[in-house]
Amino acid sequence: MTRAGDSSLVYSTDGGRTCPVCRQALGACQCAAAARQAVQGDGRVRVSREKAGRGGKTVTVVRGLPLAADALSALGKRLRSACGTGGTQRDGLLELQGDHAERVTAWLQAEGFDAKRSGG
Numbered sequence: 773m774t775r776a777g778d779s780s781l782v783y784s785t786d787g788g789r790t791c792p793v794c795r796q797a798l799g800a801c802q803c804a805a806a807a808r809q810a811v812q813g814d815g816r817v818r819v820s821r822e823k824a825g826r827g828g829k830t831v832t833v834v835r836g837l838p839l840a841a842d843a844l845s846a847l848g849k850r851l852r853s854a855c856g857t858g859g860t861q862r863d864g865l866l867e868l869q870g871d872h873a874e875r876v877t878a879w880l881q882a883e884g885f886d887a888k889r890s891g892g
């Protein structure tokens with residue numbers, strides 16, 4: 773069962789590899805850059821307190837920020853510094869170590885986001 777477009781990498785006639793999404797040569801492909809610019813959140817910002825991983829450590833998770841990855845990364849850095857904690861950024865959400873939900877919600881609201889507490 774083969775359908776055009778299913779293969780992850782396509783070989784062009786000159787032997788160079790092309791991007792499966794835009795069909796440009798990989799060297800000319802802008803898909804990765806475009807993905808970094810893509811806004812992932814819907815603007816309904818939710819801040820929740822969750823247990824992370826097998827250790828069950830408490831983390832504060834921020835979802836829905838209407839930012840591209842680069843801007844999200846910059847905001848995450850400022851937010852972690854404001855809370856004095858560490859954290860990560862993945863799949864369009866921010867995760868901070870510890871329970872900072874109230875502080876994060878207030879901080880985001882002060883930054884002009886429509887942030888709400890959600891969940892526990």
Ligand SMILES: [Zn+2]
Pocket residue numbers: 791792793794795796801802803804
């Ligand atoms: Zn591409």
